Amino acid sequence: MSTERIIGIDLGTTNSLVAYMEDDRPVVIPGEDGSNLVPSVVALDEGDQIIVGNGARKYLIETPERAVYSVKRLMGRGVEDVQDELKLFPFRLADDLAAGEVLRIKLGNKTYTPPEVSAFILRQLKRNAERYFGGPVTKAVITVPAYFNDAQRQATKDAGRIAGLDVLRLVNEPTAASLAYGLDKKETATVAVYDLGGGTFDISILKLHEGIFEVIATNGDTHLGGDDIDNLLIAIALDDIQGDLGLDVRRSGEAVQTIRKAVIDAKIALSSNDQTTLDIELPGGKRYQRTITREQYEQLIRPVVDRTVGPVRQAMKDAGLTPQQIDEAVLVGGSTRIPLVRKLVEDQFQRTPHADLNPDEVVALGAAVQADILSGGSEATKEMLLLDVTPLSLGIESLGGGVVKIIHRNSTIPESATEHFTTGVEGQTSVAIHVVQGERELAKDCRSLARFDLKGIPPMPAGLPRIEVKFLLDANGILHVSAREARSGKEAEIEVQPSYGLTDEQVEGMILESFDYAEEDFAQRQVIEARNEGDTIMAALEKGRKSPAWQQLTSRERADIGKLEDALKAVMPHQDYQAIRSAIDALNQATMHLAELMMDSAVTSALKGKTMETADVGEGPASPHPIAKAEIKS
Amino acid sequence: MRAAHYCQECGKVQPPAPVDYFSFFGLPPKLNLDTAQLERDFYALSRKLHPDINAKAHSREQEWSLEKTSQLNDAYRTLKDPILRTEYLLRLEGVHLEEQSKAATDAARQSGTAKKQVVPPDLLEEVFELNLQLEELRMDKKMGESDPALEQELQNAKRSLTTKQSAMLEELTAAWNQWDAIVERTSNGESVLESERASARDRLLAILNRRTYIRNLLREVDEVLEK
Numbered sequence: 001m002s003t004e005r006i007i008g009i010d011l012g013t014t015n016s017l018v019a020y021m022e023d024d025r026p027v028v029i030p031g032e033d034g035s036n037l038v039p040s041v042v043a044l045d046e047g048d049q050i051i052v053g054n055g056a057r058k059y060l061i062e063t064p065e066r067a068v069y070s071v072k073r074l075m076g077r078g079v080e081d082v083q084d085e086l087k088l089f090p091f092r093l094a095d096d097l098a099a100g101e102v103l104r105i106k107l108g109n110k111t112y113t114p115p116e117v118s119a120f121i122l123r124q125l126k127r128n129a130e131r132y133f134g135g136p137v138t139k140a141v142i143t144v145p146a147y148f149n150d151a152q153r154q155a156t157k158d159a160g161r162i163a164g165l166d167v168l169r170l171v172n173e174p175t176a177a178s179l180a181y182g183l184d185k186k187e188t189a190t191v192a193v194y195d196l197g198g199g200t201f202d203i204s205i206l207k208l209h210e211g212i213f214e215v216i217a218t219n220g221d222t223h224l225g226g227d228d229i230d231n232l233l234i235a236i237a238l239d240d241i242q243g244d245l246g247l248d249v250r251r252s253g254e255a256v257q258t259i260r261k262a263v264i265d266a267k268i269a270l271s272s273n274d275q276t277t278l279d280i281e282l283p284g285g286k287r288y289q290r291t292i293t294r295e296q297y298e299q300l301i302r303p304v305v306d307r308t309v310g311p312v313r314q315a316m317k318d319a320g321l322t323p324q325q326i327d328e329a330v331l332v333g334g335s336t337r338i339p340l341v342r343k344l345v346e347d348q349f350q351r352t353p354h355a356d357l358n359p360d361e362v363v364a365l366g367a368a369v370q371a372d373i374l375s376g377g378s379e380a381t382k383e384m385l386l387l388d389v390t391p392l393s394l395g396i397e398s399l400g401g402g403v404v405k406i407i408h409r410n411s412t413i414p415e416s417a418t419e420h421f422t423t424g425v426e427g428q429t430s431v432a433i434h435v436v437q438g439e440r441e442l443a444k445d446c447r448s449l450a451r452f453d454l455k456g457i458p459p460m461p462a463g464l465p466r467i468e469v470k471f472l473l474d475a476n477g478i479l480h481v482s483a484r485e486a487r488s489g490k491e492a493e494i495e496v497q498p499s500y501g502l503t504d505e506q507v508e509g510m511i512l513e514s515f516d517y518a519e520e521d522f523a524q525r526q527v528i529e530a531r532n533e534g535d536t537i538m539a540a541l542e543k544g545r546k547s548p549a550w551q552q553l554t555s556r557e558r559a560d561i562g563k564l565e566d567a568l569k570a571v572m573p574h575q576d577y578q579a580i581r582s583a584i585d586a587l588n589q590a591t592m593h594l595a596e597l598m599m600d601s602a603v604t605s606a607l608k609g610k611t612m613e614t615a616d617v618g619e620g621p622a623s624p625h626p627i628a629k630a631e632i633k634s
Numbered sequence: 635m636r637a638a639h640y641c642q643e644c645g646k647v648q649p650p651a652p653v654d655y656f657s658f659f660g661l662p663p664k665l666n667l668d669t670a671q672l673e674r675d676f677y678a679l680s681r682k683l684h685p686d687i688n689a690k691a692h693s694r695e696q697e698w699s700l701e702k703t704s705q706l707n708d709a710y711r712t713l714k715d716p717i718l719r720t721e722y723l724l725r726l727e728g729v730h731l732e733e734q735s736k737a738a739t740d741a742a743r744q745s746g747t748a749k750k751q752v753v754p755p756d757l758l759e760e761v762f763e764l765n766l767q768l769e770e771l772r773m774d775k776k777m778g779e780s781d782p783a784l785e786q787e788l789q790n791a792k793r794s795l796t797t798k799q800s801a802m803l804e805e806l807t808a809a810w811n812q813w814d815a816i817v818e819r820t821s822n823g824e825s826v827l828e829s830e831r832a833s834a835r836d837r838l839l840a841i842l843n844r845r846t847y848i849r850n851l852l853r854e855v856d857e858v859l860e861k
Binding site (some may be wrong): 168209210373374375383386414472 | 677680681683686687689690698700701703704705707710711722
């Protein structure tokens with residue numbers, strides 16, 4: 001490959017997208033079905049094949065135990081963190097989960113960790129990009145909610161690795177959006193990005209200055225989004241159904257998913273209409289109907305929408321700015337289509353917010369811009385540089401369970417801090433350190449990131465060793481720790497126990513497992529492509545038979561073509577793509593003369609040696625750019 | 635002299651070296667500082683050192699880039715803020731400021747030991763009165779009673795403290811000037827008595843301590859009022 005392509009991925013709660021910088025504009029790469037959005041739904045079909053996206057959605061209703069959605073809510077979290085989600089989402093966790101263990105989700109009779117499920121989505125996006133480029137893609141920038149903590153970021157990076165992607169950078173979603181918006185703007189401005197998606201909320205305040213995008217403050221809630229509105233509406237519908245129809249369908253996964261689909265449609269309708277009607281056919285034939293006005297709807301969802309106010313105020317306070325000092329407010333995320341949300345943003349910032357770019361796509365477009373910057377920059381991005389911050393303070397648990405903050409929230413990353421530790425007992429050779437993330441004063445109220453054991457300290461009297469520990473938050477917001485004993489200069493050994501993450505060994509194991517999928521995928525794709533090609537050549541042949549050229553062939557030639565065509569038809573339904581390919585090649589050879597005869601005599605000489613397929617005389621499903629034929633080297 | 639952060643010829647990041655934040659920006663250890671210029675330097679250095687710019691460099695240079703950018707960010711964050719800058723300079727001068735920190739306050743509260751802190755003399759009377767009022771209001775709130783008059787008094791005290799807080803920046807500037815003059819004379823080769831240096835340092839420290847003291851008081855008032 002001449003150039004190394006880096007793609008930009010928005011791995012969303014509800015939908016995921018992949019984008020790429022083409023010349024000087026970022027573009028979203030569509031899937032095979034022509035759709036830009038890949039629903040973040042993963043299903044396992046009866047043949048234990050993984051299905052992602054639109055194809056997986058029908059499983060949500062038909063066999064909900066074989067499908068999962070909104071898995072982003074589970075990334076980097078432990079079983080004790082997700083009790084609230086379990087009440088609201090049909091996540092089926094493995095039965096044998098221990099506290100502190102990485103979650104595993106049941107899909108049919110198999111179980112997968114959230115990073116593995118996310119990896120299935122990422123692999124689909126990777127595949128879409130490979131199909132678009134006609135070549136392999138191995139490097140990506142992936143966006144994450146700005147308010148994601150270390151464990152959630154690490155889980156996202158792991159998902160990338162499992163999917164066979166080298167994740168060059170995790171970019172915060174609102175920051176990515178500002179990159180997409182800021183492409184043509186070179187002036188100085190202070191911008192607020194309000195990003196309310198399917199499951200996460202972020203607010204970021206940025207200063208734009210001659211191509212530098214400096215985040216001043218960020219805040220948010222990684223469990224607040226359109227999903228919460230859906231769940232609220234579902235709960236009301238379920239109550240109504242029980243009250244009015246005397247039916248309790250809470251336990252019926254199928255009914256709940258049917259209701260979920262209906263309330264989402266209603267939610268969307270209420271963004272443009274003054275009222276809408278829910279009309280749901282329940283299992284057993286009963287019908288639930290209800291008309292909702294915009295006013296009723298807004299009253300219902302106001303508490304959810306109002307939860308964004310606290311983070312907005314905190315971010316403004318941290319930035320030291322008043323609403324008057326904000327030059328522009330930008331809306332990102334599908335949930336900002338809700339008029340009530342727009343009104344809230346307007347009130348908070350006292351100006352009409354921008355929503356010029358599609359709120360579903362803007363984050364992926366920004367990821368593509370960042371990918372372009374990392375690949376060395378183009379004319380459009382050469383002046384651009386992103387300076388982001390860490391959303392949460394990093395601290396160490398002190399004696400008595402308090403927290404000593406070592407890196408404060410809203411510090412520009414990368415950022416490092418060095419702390420000194422010593423021993424409390426004579427001859428002590430190891431020291432335990434507990435690293436937490438969050439703003440609370442007690443370690444137990446913060447997020448536990450990891451416990452480190454500093455080992456190999458030379459035995460000395462208590463208090464004498466000086467162990468210097470360096471904490472480094474990299475440009476992805478991920479923590480790295482190194483330590484050395486200052487007196488001996490010896491590098492101390494660090495044993496990291498991530499509190500809610502996968503170990504390196506586990507990730508390696510998953511990468512190996514995923515190779516099986518990749519190979520299966522690869523074989524499956526080869527078959528599909530060979531069949532498409534077979535269809536193309538047979539369609540071309542059909543056309544050839546009707547042309548005068550057909551009569552110019554010898555009867556022997558015509559008979560040969562007929563036999564080879566039958567042979568191709570016979571192998572087409574089989575899974576052996578090589579057999580299909582050889583049948584195509586044979587037929588191509590046999591029809592070469594026909595193809596030549598069909599050409600205008602003036603160009604015949606120029607086209608000598610062309611085959612039926614490449615002469616492009618057929619009307620088959622030729623694949624024009626952008627969906628070029630995939631040519632994947634494994 | 636600014637440290638050599640990148641090669642003037644080829645633009646490559648150079649290995650990180652342990653330098654103080656002032657030297658990192660090529661600045662003398664003075665407290666009056668042109669923050670607009672500092673921001674311009676920060677942006678210019680970011681454009682050379684940031685990991686995004688060096689994403690395609692050799693892996694060793696990428697490590698240096700990460701290390702140097704974290705130094706840059708730390709230095710910029712510290713120097714652009716007048717209080718952090720002053721605290722940092724005092725630390726460079728070997729002065730410890732830990733006693734006034736929130737963590738120390740909490741630790742003292744938890745362990746019941748008296749915190750090492752001196753009430754600024756001019757605040758003695760006000761603080762004595764304020765502590766009584768705070769205690770009274772805490773008791774009231776515990777009993778579920780309200781005392782609007784007392785709350786009003788606390789609001790007034792809060793306003794007076796806030797005014798003192800903002801006046802502090804002026805005092806700080808005067809102390810900065812005293813310090814900077816000493817640095818200037820030193821760099822001109824003039825002799826400076828250690829006692830002069832110490833007195834300028836103590837003046838800075840006194841202002842910072844006073845500021846922290848008032849800030850903690852304000853926090854306490856807010857806590858009681860908001861309960």
